[in-house]
Amino acid sequence: GNESSKSTDVSTAPRPQKYTVKTDGTGDYTVIQTAINATTAGDTVLVYPGTYTENIDYNGKNIVVGSRYLTTQDTSYISSTIIDGSQSSSDQGSVVTFESGEDTTAALNGLTLTGGIGKGVTLFRYGGGIYCTSSSSPTISNVKIQNNTATHGAGIFVESSDTPIRVTKSLIKDNVASSDGGGLYISNADATISNTLINDNTAKYSGGIWISGSISTFTNMTISNNIALNALETESGGLWATSSTIAMVNSILWGNSQSQYFLSGSSLNASYSLVDQTSGSPTVTINGTGI
Numbered sequence: 001g002n003e004s005s006k007s008t009d010v011s012t013a014p015r016p017q018k019y020t021v022k023t024d025g026t027g028d029y030t031v032i033q034t035a036i037n038a039t040t041a042g043d044t045v046l047v048y049p050g051t052y053t054e055n056i057d058y059n060g061k062n063i064v065v066g067s068r069y070l071t072t073q074d075t076s077y078i079s080s081t082i083i084d085g086s087q088s089s090s091d092q093g094s095v096v097t098f099e100s101g102e103d104t105t106a107a108l109n110g111l112t113l114t115g116g117i118g119k120g121v122t123l124f125r126y127g128g129g130i131y132c133t134s135s136s137s138p139t140i141s142n143v144k145i146q147n148n149t150a151t152h153g154a155g156i157f158v159e160s161s162d163t164p165i166r167v168t169k170s171l172i173k174d175n176v177a178s179s180d181g182g183g184l185y186i187s188n189a190d191a192t193i194s195n196t197l198i199n200d201n202t203a204k205y206s207g208g209i210w211i212s213g214s215i216s217t218f219t220n221m222t223i224s225n226n227i228a229l230n231a232l233e234t235e236s237g238g239l240w241a242t243s244s245t246i247a248m249v250n251s252i253l254w255g256n257s258q259s260q261y262f263l264s265g266s267s268l269n270a271s272y273s274l275v276d277q278t279s280g281s282p283t284v285t286i287n288g289t290g291i
Helices: 005-012 032-038 076-080
Strands: 018-021 044-047 050-053 064-067 081-084 096-098 107-109 112-114 118-121 124-126 130-132 139-141 144-146 149-152 156-159 165-168 171-173 176-180 184-187 191-194 197-199 209-212 215-219 222-224 239-242 245-249 252-254 261-264 267-271
Touching (some): 018 032, 032 044, 064 076, 118 149, 156 165, 184 191, 261 267
Parallel strands (some): 018 044, 050 081, 064 107, 096 130, 107 139, 124 149, 130 156, 139 165, 149 176, 156 184, 165 191, 171 197, 184 209, 191 215, 197 222, 209 239, 215 245, 239 261, 245 267
Antiparallel strands (some): 118 124
16 A cells, blocks of 8 residues: 555566476476567576477567576587577578567577578578577677578678677587678678687688678687688688778687688778788788787
């Protein structure tokens, strides 16, 4: 009777819930997407070790989906908790999809994403591992994105986002794009990427990163051993950028082919970094001593 409106609001606000997903049926769910469908904002879906053959969509929910790495900090759970998107025969072929305006509190943490073929749009496929568009800006941490395919962005595809997507402490490796961005494809969106390795990815035109219309920051990154199959130097194995501003700090851009980087109407502002300029165009200035 004498409660304040503030105390009433607090008492009636839903508390964040944690849902467990286990392959053996002893958790709340056996399918990750079913758990996501049950959540509301602020909830956590805790995925136990195993291989989950499915393609998941956050459906606009600002929730956390993660392995037991979330609760233990044991990195072995990253490799042992796998979402395999290889069985999708539909246009929803990305392993993980963010396309409903999810914000930075929508988080993916501590899993391996593999087998994705990308979201099908007309004749092309986008984002084999992660498909992110429509002003979505999730946070990706401690994730391995390996052995995915697409036309554009075999590892991660990001397009049309107002707030930067955040990727940290992750591995983007052995992904193959038939056109652009074997590892990462960014178009009219910004990205903040740190402590991440992008290597051994392949594409026809830009093996590591393809980026356009972006202001992005790369910190403590290694971009190496990526391959552009087209023999032209303008089709960079490492980083290809147009109409973009890129800050690279304490990072390595080395050992890619056909060339390390190609900039068209773009700037690469590198500091305390190693950048192989023997096969890059144009020459960039590196501030500070290379790492």
